[in-house]
Amino acid sequence: MEIKIQNIETIREAAREFINHIGEHRVFAFYGSMGAGKTTFIKAVCEEMGVDDVITSPTFAIVNEYSNAEGSLFHFDFYRIKRLEEVYDMGYEDYFYSGALCFIEWPELIESLLPDDAVRVRIEEQADGSRLVTF
Numbered sequence: 001m002e003i004k005i006q007n008i009e010t011i012r013e014a015a016r017e018f019i020n021h022i023g024e025h026r027v028f029a030f031y032g033s034m035g036a037g038k039t040t041f042i043k044a045v046c047e048e049m050g051v052d053d054v055i056t057s058p059t060f061a062i063v064n065e066y067s068n069a070e071g072s073l074f075h076f077d078f079y080r081i082k083r084l085e086e087v088y089d090m091g092y093e094d095y096f097y098s099g100a101l102c103f104i105e106w107p108e109l110i111e112s113l114l115p116d117d118a119v120r121v122r123i124e125e126q127a128d129g130s131r132l133v134t135f
Contacts (some may be wrong), residue, residue: 015044029107032123
Protein backbone atom coordinates (compact mmCIF):
# COMPACT_ATOMS: atom_id res chain seq x y z
CA MET A 1 0.00 0.00 0.00
CA GLU A 2 1.18 3.52 -0.76
CA ILE A 3 -0.06 6.82 0.60
CA LYS A 4 1.30 10.11 -0.69
CA ILE A 5 1.44 13.11 1.61
CA GLN A 6 1.60 16.14 -0.66
CA ASN A 7 2.29 18.61 2.15
CA ILE A 8 1.66 19.22 5.84
CA GLU A 9 -1.89 20.40 5.05
CA THR A 10 -2.80 16.93 3.71
CA ILE A 11 -1.20 14.85 6.46
CA ARG A 12 -4.46 14.32 8.35
CA GLU A 13 -6.09 12.91 5.22
CA ALA A 14 -3.14 10.54 4.80
CA ALA A 15 -3.41 9.56 8.47
CA ARG A 16 -7.09 8.67 8.03
CA GLU A 17 -6.22 6.52 5.03
CA PHE A 18 -3.51 4.76 7.04
CA ILE A 19 -5.96 4.13 9.92
CA ASN A 20 -8.40 2.54 7.47
CA HIS A 21 -5.74 -0.09 6.71
CA ILE A 22 -4.64 -0.90 10.28
CA GLY A 23 -7.02 -3.83 10.56
CA GLU A 24 -6.07 -6.29 13.28
CA HIS A 25 -2.38 -5.32 13.24
CA ARG A 26 -1.02 -3.86 16.47
CA VAL A 27 2.72 -3.20 15.98
CA PHE A 28 3.91 -0.75 13.34
CA ALA A 29 7.63 -0.20 12.72
CA PHE A 30 8.34 3.14 11.03
CA TYR A 31 11.49 3.37 8.91
CA GLY A 32 12.86 6.53 7.37
CA SER A 33 15.76 8.92 7.49
CA MET A 34 16.09 11.68 10.05
CA GLY A 35 13.56 14.36 9.13
CA ALA A 36 11.47 12.11 6.89
CA GLY A 37 8.38 12.81 8.98
CA LYS A 38 7.95 9.70 11.13
CA THR A 39 7.01 11.60 14.30
CA THR A 40 4.81 14.07 12.43
CA PHE A 41 2.91 11.26 10.72
CA ILE A 42 2.49 9.26 13.94
CA LYS A 43 1.22 12.43 15.65
CA ALA A 44 -1.37 12.90 12.89
CA VAL A 45 -2.44 9.25 13.14
CA CYS A 46 -2.84 9.51 16.92
CA GLU A 47 -4.83 12.74 16.63
CA GLU A 48 -7.11 11.17 14.02
CA MET A 49 -7.62 8.24 16.41
CA GLY A 50 -8.93 10.62 19.07
CA VAL A 51 -5.85 11.07 21.24
CA ASP A 52 -6.17 14.36 23.15
CA ASP A 53 -2.79 14.10 24.90
CA VAL A 54 0.15 16.21 23.81
CA ILE A 55 1.96 14.00 21.28
CA THR A 56 5.71 14.41 21.15
CA SER A 57 8.70 12.34 20.14
CA PRO A 58 9.71 9.94 22.92
CA THR A 59 13.39 10.32 22.02
CA PHE A 60 14.53 10.70 25.62
CA ALA A 61 11.74 8.78 27.35
CA ILE A 62 11.93 5.91 24.81
CA VAL A 63 8.17 5.33 25.10
CA ASN A 64 5.17 7.63 25.45
CA GLU A 65 1.73 6.34 26.32
CA TYR A 66 -1.33 8.06 24.91
CA SER A 67 -4.96 7.18 25.37
CA ASN A 68 -8.15 7.43 23.38
CA ALA A 69 -11.65 6.03 23.81
CA GLU A 70 -10.40 2.53 22.95
CA GLY A 71 -7.51 2.40 25.39
CA SER A 72 -3.77 2.95 25.27
CA LEU A 73 -1.44 3.58 22.34
CA PHE A 74 2.32 3.38 22.72
CA HIS A 75 4.83 5.48 20.76
CA PHE A 76 8.47 4.34 20.85
CA ASP A 77 11.66 5.98 19.67
CA PHE A 78 14.68 3.68 19.83
CA TYR A 79 17.11 6.19 18.31
CA ARG A 80 19.16 6.49 21.51
CA ILE A 81 19.25 2.78 22.36
CA LYS A 82 22.85 1.59 22.64
CA ARG A 83 22.27 -2.06 23.63
CA LEU A 84 19.37 -4.48 23.28
CA GLU A 85 19.57 -5.06 27.03
CA GLU A 86 18.03 -1.60 27.50
CA VAL A 87 14.97 -2.75 25.58
CA TYR A 88 14.76 -5.97 27.59
CA ASP A 89 15.01 -3.94 30.80
CA MET A 90 12.10 -1.70 29.81
CA GLY A 91 9.89 -4.76 29.34
CA TYR A 92 9.24 -4.35 25.62
CA GLU A 93 7.20 -7.59 25.49
CA ASP A 94 4.62 -6.11 27.85
CA TYR A 95 4.00 -3.40 25.26
CA PHE A 96 4.40 -5.27 21.97
CA TYR A 97 2.16 -8.16 23.02
CA SER A 98 -0.39 -6.15 25.04
CA GLY A 99 -2.90 -5.85 22.21
CA ALA A 100 -2.49 -2.06 22.26
CA LEU A 101 -1.32 -0.19 19.19
CA CYS A 102 2.45 0.33 19.14
CA PHE A 103 4.12 2.82 16.80
CA ILE A 104 7.90 2.38 16.70
CA GLU A 105 10.45 4.84 15.35
CA TRP A 106 13.99 3.64 14.55
CA PRO A 107 13.07 -0.08 14.65
CA GLU A 108 16.33 -0.95 12.85
CA LEU A 109 17.98 -0.93 16.25
CA ILE A 110 15.66 -3.62 17.66
CA GLU A 111 14.77 -5.54 14.49
CA SER A 112 15.31 -8.94 16.12
CA LEU A 113 12.74 -8.12 18.82
CA LEU A 114 9.89 -7.10 16.55
CA PRO A 115 6.91 -9.45 16.48
CA ASP A 116 6.68 -11.54 13.32
CA ASP A 117 3.46 -9.79 12.33
CA ALA A 118 4.78 -6.24 12.81
CA VAL A 119 3.89 -4.01 9.88
CA ARG A 120 6.91 -2.32 8.33
CA VAL A 121 6.10 1.27 7.31
CA ARG A 122 8.57 3.30 5.26
CA ILE A 123 8.35 7.09 4.97
CA GLU A 124 10.50 8.64 2.27
CA GLU A 125 10.88 12.26 1.25
CA GLN A 126 10.38 12.74 -2.48
CA ALA A 127 12.20 15.22 -4.74
CA ASP A 128 9.18 17.54 -4.71
CA GLY A 129 9.09 17.65 -0.89
CA SER A 130 6.13 15.31 -0.57
CA ARG A 131 6.34 12.12 1.49
CA LEU A 132 5.58 8.60 0.35
CA VAL A 133 4.31 6.19 3.01
CA THR A 134 4.54 2.53 2.03
CA PHE A 135 3.53 -0.53 4.06
